[in-house]
Amino acid sequence: MGLSGKDLLGLQFVPVEEIKLILNTAVPMKEIIKRQIKKVPTLRGRSVVTVFYEASTRTRVSFELAAKYLSADTVNIAAGTSSVSKGEGLKDTARTIAAMGADVVVLRHPMAGAADMLARTIGAPVINAGDGAHEHPSQALLDLFTVREKKGRLEGLKVAIIGDILHSRVARSDIWGFTKMGAEVRLSGPATLLPQETERMGAITCASIEEALTGADVINILRIQKERQQQGLFPGLREYSQLFGINKERLKLAAPDALVMHPGPMNRGVEIAPEVADGVQSVINEQVTNGVAVRMALLYLLTGGGNQHEITH
Amino acid sequence: MKLLIKGGTVIDPAAGKVVEKDILLADGKIAETGTDLSAGGVEVLDAGGKLVAPGLIDMHVHLREPGFEAKETIFSGTRAAARGGFTTVACMPNTNPVADNAAIIAYIKDRARAKGAVNAFPIGAITRESKGEELAEMGDMKEAGAVAFSDDGMPVMNAGLLRRAMQYARMLGLTIISHCEDKNLSAGGAMHEGYMSTVLGLKGITSSAEDVMVARDILLAEETGCRLHIAHVSTAGSVRLIRAAKARGVKVTAEVTPHHFSLTAEAVAGYDTSTKVNPPLRTAADVAAVKEGLADGTIDVIATDHAPHTVEEKDVEYELAPFGLVGLETAVGLVWTELVATGALTPLQAITKLTINPASILGLSKGTLMTCADADITIIDPEISWTVEPAQFAGKGRNTPFTGRLLKGLPYATIVSGRIVMRDGIIK
Numbered sequence: 001m002g003l004s005g006k007d008l009l010g011l012q013f014v015p016v017e018e019i020k021l022i023l024n025t026a027v028p029m030k031e032i033i034k035r036q037i038k039k040v041p042t043l044r045g046r047s048v049v050t051v052f053y054e055a056s057t058r059t060r061v062s063f064e065l066a067a068k069y070l071s072a073d074t075v076n077i078a079a080g081t082s083s084v085s086k087g088e089g090l091k092d093t094a095r096t097i098a099a100m101g102a103d104v105v106v107l108r109h110p111m112a113g114a115a116d117m118l119a120r121t122i123g124a125p126v127i128n129a130g131d132g133a134h135e136h137p138s139q140a141l142l143d144l145f146t147v148r149e150k151k152g153r154l155e156g157l158k159v160a161i162i163g164d165i166l167h168s169r170v171a172r173s174d175i176w177g178f179t180k181m182g183a184e185v186r187l188s189g190p191a192t193l194l195p196q197e198t199e200r201m202g203a204i205t206c207a208s209i210e211e212a213l214t215g216a217d218v219i220n221i222l223r224i225q226k227e228r229q230q231q232g233l234f235p236g237l238r239e240y241s242q243l244f245g246i247n248k249e250r251l252k253l254a255a256p257d258a259l260v261m262h263p264g265p266m267n268r269g270v271e272i273a274p275e276v277a278d279g280v281q282s283v284i285n286e287q288v289t290n291g292v293a294v295r296m297a298l299l300y301l302l303t304g305g306g307n308q309h310e311i312t313h
Numbered sequence: 314m315k316l317l318i319k320g321g322t323v324i325d326p327a328a329g330k331v332v333e334k335d336i337l338l339a340d341g342k343i344a345e346t347g348t349d350l351s352a353g354g355v356e357v358l359d360a361g362g363k364l365v366a367p368g369l370i371d372m373h374v375h376l377r378e379p380g381f382e383a384k385e386t387i388f389s390g391t392r393a394a395a396r397g398g399f400t401t402v403a404c405m406p407n408t409n410p411v412a413d414n415a416a417i418i419a420y421i422k423d424r425a426r427a428k429g430a431v432n433a434f435p436i437g438a439i440t441r442e443s444k445g446e447e448l449a450e451m452g453d454m455k456e457a458g459a460v461a462f463s464d465d466g467m468p469v470m471n472a473g474l475l476r477r478a479m480q481y482a483r484m485l486g487l488t489i490i491s492h493c494e495d496k497n498l499s500a501g502g503a504m505h506e507g508y509m510s511t512v513l514g515l516k517g518i519t520s521s522a523e524d525v526m527v528a529r530d531i532l533l534a535e536e537t538g539c540r541l542h543i544a545h546v547s548t549a550g551s552v553r554l555i556r557a558a559k560a561r562g563v564k565v566t567a568e569v570t571p572h573h574f575s576l577t578a579e580a581v582a583g584y585d586t587s588t589k590v591n592p593p594l595r596t597a598a599d600v601a602a603v604k605e606g607l608a609d610g611t612i613d614v615i616a617t618d619h620a621p622h623t624v625e626e627k628d629v630e631y632e633l634a635p636f637g638l639v640g641l642e643t644a645v646g647l648v649w650t651e652l653v654a655t656g657a658l659t660p661l662q663a664i665t666k667l668t669i670n671p672a673s674i675l676g677l678s679k680g681t682l683m684t685c686a687d688a689d690i691t692i693i694d695p696e697i698s699w700t701v702e703p704a705q706f707a708g709k710g711r712n713t714p715f716t717g718r719l720l721k722g723l724p725y726a727t728i729v730s731g732r733i734v735m736r737d738g739i740i741k
Contacts, residue, residue: 012512090630111630112514113584132632134514169514196517197508 002306007119007126008298010135011176019180021306023145025297026290032069033292043072046303049102050129051093053079053109058264058288059129059139063106066295072103090114091121098122103303107131125302127295133167138298139263140173142291144181146283147218149290150259155182160212160254161203162244163222163271164193166233170263171222175203188212189222189244190234209244213253220261221246224271237270247273251281259283315339316731317352321360321692326367326665327681336365338688341730346682358733360692363725366664367680368400368431368689371641372671373465373490373544373568373616376402376433378424379417380409385621385709387421390641391429393619393708395735397641398724400689401432402619403675405465406443413438413449415457422458430734431727432689434460434675436490439478443467448478455485460675463490465544466591466636470496472529479539488540488566488674493526493551494518494592503632505593509578515631518593524550531558531565542674543567545618547592549602556611566674568614569603571640571647572714576600580714586627586634587712590620604657613670615663617644621710639710643701645693647715649722653695660695688731697723707740 003018011019032040048067052060060076067074077097079089090109097105104125107115112132119126130136148154159178165171165187178185179202187198188206198205206212213219224244229236251260260272260282268274277284300306316338323334323346335350336343371394377385385393387404394402404421406412412421418435425433437459438449444467451462462482468491469475475489482489499522504510506517527543531554534541543555546567558565572590577597580588588594606612620637627634648667652658658666672680679687701718703711727735734741 091628109630111632113631116584117630132514133516172512172514195511196506197511200508201512 002304003301008137008302009115009119009126009128011137011140011173011180012135016180019141019144019177022141022294022297022301023148025301025306026145026293029296030290030293032296033289038069039071040069041071042300042305043067043070043303046103047073047075047101048104048106048299049075049077049097050106051077051079051097051108054130056108056130059108062288062291063129063295066292067299069292070296070299072299090118094118094121098124104299127298127302130169132169133172134169135173136169137173138291138295139170140177142287142294143174143220143261144177145290145294146261146287147259150283151217154178157183157217158186158215159183159218159220160186160188160216161220161222162209162212162246163189164224164228165189165198165222166193166195167225167228168222174220175201179203186212186216190240192233193228209250210253213250216254216258218259218261219246219251219254221272222263223265223267241270245271245273246276248275251276257281261287314731315355316728316733317350317355317357318360318365318690318692319350319357321363321365323365323682324661324664325682326661326669327683329661331661336682336690338690338728338731341688343682343684343686343688345684358726362696364660364693364695366691366693367668367682368727368729369398369645369667369691370401370671370677370680371399371617371619371644372403372614372675374402374404374619374641375407375621375637376404377621378408379420383623386428387424387433388428389707389709390619390621391425391431391433392740393639393641393706395430395727395740396707396724396738398645398691398693398727399431399641400691400727400729401434401677401679403434403436403460405436405463406438407466411438411442413441413443415450415453418454418457418459430740431729434458434677436461436463438462439464439469439489440474445469445471445474448474448481451481451487452485455487459487460677461488461490461542463492463544465490465492468492468494468496468526472533475530476533476537479533479537479541483537483539487676488542490542490544491526491530492544493523493530495522495525498522498525502593503589504581505578505595507578507596509581513581513584515581520548520550520595520599523548523592524554527551527554531555531563534565535563538564540564545570545573545592545616546603546606546612547573547595547599549599552602552606552611556606559611566613567611568616569607569612570616570618571644571651572638574600574603574607575647575651576714584631585714586629586631587638588714589631589634589636590638591636604652607652607666608657613666614674615644615648615666616671617641621708622712624711627712638712638714639706639708641708642706643713643715643720645724646699646701646720646722649695650720654721688728690728691724692726693722694725695722697721699723
């Protein structure tokens with residue numbers, strides 16, 4: 001079995017069976033990362049182009065390493081944001097890349113729907129590495145992978161997502177992903193940073209942070225951006241930290257073995273206390289490792305892996 | 314020059330009647346109506362099985378000339394109108410330069426006379442350059458032919474200034490057309506704020522961005538006695554406010570666009586930029602409310618807000634695309650498919666909102682089939698089914714969210730001053 005879609009633009013429309021396939025495929029991929037010689041020939045002769053219209057070290061490097069471990073050739077295009085604001089760029093860049101024979105294009109873009117647009121423009125598979133506040137499916141998949149690995153299951157778990165849900169593509173992809181896999185998703189954050197009608201997505205918006213955290217099996221802490229304060233969306237980081245920062249005291253509300261996650265990069269001392277970030281319940285570093293494994297699985301599956309009986313490793 | 318329209322079902326909103334009769338046009342006027350009028354050698358247009366109505370009037374279009382001729386011109390826009398069954402359009406002043414003085418108004422009128430396939434009446438700006446800072450010369454513009462005033466798309470945020478504009482417009486006897494949008498509430502938004510904006514990750518425009526301005530403008534109209542027309546109503550809240558204002562005698566009228574009674578924010582899924590429009594496509598409850606408002610008379614007019622853009626301008630990321638969609642050539646099909654066929658409006662009600670009501674708001678002696686009235690006639694085939702194909706449009710814009718949509722009801726002929734300007738899709 002393989003993936004039914006050409007692209008991975010979001011988790012909203014990915015069937016549960018395919019999410020499971022991706023997570024299962026990532027298991028042997030993680031084995032490869034742990035080897036001394038981290039290279040398999042699976043994607044030899046294939047090219048993966050990462051196009052980043054937004055600064056991102058973590059996600060870009062993760063995709064690039066994932067491609068390299070599978071022996072694909074990789075190129076990164078860091079597009080200046082100036083060409084984005086002019087409205088030129090994306091479509092033309094896309095056609096150029098397609099004409100050069102890219103086998104997979106990975107796109108990070110500050111505007112929602114950019115990956116959809118790219119996917120419509122070119123024939124090659126497109127992986128959405130984050131488009132505005134829309135989706136960031138590979139991040140959600142690595143979150144699912146990490147939780148499943150640690151807890152042995154996803155079904156029935158209580159997952160609290162804390163912070164700026166409104167602007168978070170990670171939150172949206174996580175909501176789709178975790179609810180599809182049978183987990184309960186709870187949201188909490190400043191009222192001005194909670195989007196409308198998230199209950200229709202299957203999530204529960206909690207009246208207080210305490211309600212969200214009580215008995216939670218997973219706490220996913222989102223990055224709060226100073227920029228949102230400047231936009232007048234909340235009064236300030238100091239108060240945010242007091243009201244929504246996850247510290248040792250708040251962590252005690254969650255299940256004793258709750259996992260602490262963060263998509264990074266962290267504002268230590270703001271949304272997450274240093275002792276929580278570095279505490280025994282934190283799986284933040286493992287998320288990074290698992291990110292490479294999940295992206296290897298995605299590259300493999302989107303280039304036709306799983307449809308033939310290929311040997312991956 | 315004479316023309317006999319024979320055998321049609323005549324919808325006359327001024328008389329409030331739908332009857333089978335013939336209409337004889339002579340010298341640009343309606344000469345005679347009656348049953349079995351004899352041809353007597355004049356040209357006959359067989360309207361058997363079709364609806365014959367006063368020429369349709371679209372009181373809200375953007376012809377883009379002068380300044381944005383790549384999007385549309387008076388020539389192309391009025392051809393789109395002719396194809397869509399409209400014999401008269403009123404064009405918004407957000408051209409470049411803005412139609413904020415008599416010279417531009419006169420220019421648009423001249424161009425319309427020279428190049429227009431149908432009648433085009435300019436709407437003047439309320440404030441200079443529509444900047445919302447100082448009043449434009451409304452009196453001068455009225456003399457030059459402006460039929461109403463609006464800062465469409467650039468709502469006058471300063472309530473004190475709008476109040477003075479209303480006092481002034483009242484003195485002139487002209488209507489203020491208000492695009493109701495609180496810019497502080499809508500800032501940065503690309504679509505309706507609700508479930509779909511949450512899912513798509515696009516910044517939303519809350520319904521209250523419209524509602525608070527409708528409420529404000531109604532209060533100012535009530536105080537000043539100015540006639541106020543609310544453009545493109547999109548929310549249930551607006552309908553409620555307008556209904557209440559009418560009940561207490563405020564001189565307020567309102568319009569709705571075909572896209573706001575046909576589509577919801579669900580259409581934005583997939584990020585098709587032709588669904589990006591201001592005000593945004595709202596919810597099913599809002600669609601139901603505007604239909605109810607149409608049925609009970611709260612909403613007086615159906616107008617398209619025809620807003621053409623070039624393919625290049627729209628073929629970008631959703632956030633970057635300009636607001637607006639083209640409506641002239643799909644309006645009749647949508648009115649018939651979504652309102653008449655569903656029983657929301659009778660054919661007479663629909664035609665009333667497309668003819669005599671906008672004529673009355675703009676002070677035009679049109680929209681009627683009385684003897685001696687202008688021989689502007691639209692003939693509609695209510696039974697024909699057709700598929701929306703933007704490539705076939707007479708206008709320049711291709712930005713429609715209705716591509717591929719099957720519609721029932723199509724204008725068969727458009728007659729302006731007794732002359733057939735469109736027949737069976739062909740523009741003469």
